Amino acid sequence: MIRTPSLLRRPFFSSSSSPPPPSSSCILPPPSLLRPHLISTPISLRCSAADSRSPPNREMATADNQQDPRLAGIASAIRVIPDFPKAGIMFQDITTLLLDVKAFRDTIDLFVDRYKDKGISVVAGIEARGFIFGPPIALAIGAKFVPLRKPKKLPGEVISEEYSLEYGTDKIEMHVGAVQAGERALIVDDLIATGGTLNAAIRLLERVGVEVHECACLMELPELKGRDRLGDKPLFVLVQSSVDAHDYH
């Protein structure tokens, strides 16, 4: 098997800038110059108990070990905003990808190519950015779309699942009757960080007898080990990014 070398995309810095200091400060490069890493993609991370935790650039890729040329455009269209929503967080902002018609279309196409013949009857999207990517995927693969929402947003009868936050808990809800036992589902969100919300989404669907085929996200923050919270459910992501400002040099 030919291993494709990892492609590490580093952001471009002007010659006058120096690497950022260890602490987050105002001399970080402007947000427009920060880009997530494109390591090697597409990355299909199979999370079974038997898997060892190998570094991302040695994970088994999908059948085509070549890097899809669309991924570079997608990775470069996502911008990183430092210190949002609070100091120390490097926020992965996908709104710039939505402004890039080709990159947005390629994103959807990559997911559709993967899922179109897998017998998936429901795409569940997590509020709110999962609502942007989930419906186009659902429509293209012939599946229904089910929104998974914060409490009290969905009218009528719901079931809810609690999950942990850094401090306290939160809940996501789904309509009773939206899905039936035996259906096969894809869960979509823009990003997986700690995996708490995705884990809650998996539990919600499994509680009503749905088979969760896979979780799909544009981005993963692997240092937060979110994939470890998905049990035996596989995770598919297009790009990975570091949470650490130090890595942007």
Added chain:
Amino acid sequence: MFAAENGLKGDPRLEAISQAIRVVPHFPKKGIMFQDITTLLLDHKAFQDTVDIFVDRYRNMDISVVAGIEARGFMFGPSIALAIGAKFVPLRKPKKLPGKVICEEYELEYGTDCLEMQVDAVQPGDRALIVDDLVATGGTLSAAIRLLERMGAQVVECGCVVGLPEVKGQCRLNGKPVYILVEPREIDNCRHDISSEFLNVQCSG
């Protein structure tokens, strides 16, 4: 303006779309007959038809940006944007969007709320379509129009799946036309008095 009165009279897709929308009485509070579009999203054909009707209307209008209002506008806007080759801009509740944003206040029944847009999302010369699931008072849509115009975009039209037939013919918001697929439905045998709160709304000029 309603689709049935503007080129789609008798189109069977509209009846199917209307029937796919569930009415939930007294949500979020007594008297409101909530038009729940999530059941439309479960009906693949009706959902696809909804998107197709908007796409057919807007594909030749040189629309460069589709702005969707959080959160149900996110369920329709991106598919339309992708099909017509426009960028998608999310309009969000406060503090959700990173980076530099502008904010427009709009009225609620009690108090006000704010809608935000990132400043670099649109440019002068952009032709915009605003999408939401439903138009009631028009307050949120008006705020959306103002946001886009502040950054120099031209709002061509607002598109909503459900809207009130208060004004037969053209309903305008801030002078902009609103294109609506279906009217809200009522539950025929609802035993409670239906308060006029939801139904008695104006299309603001």
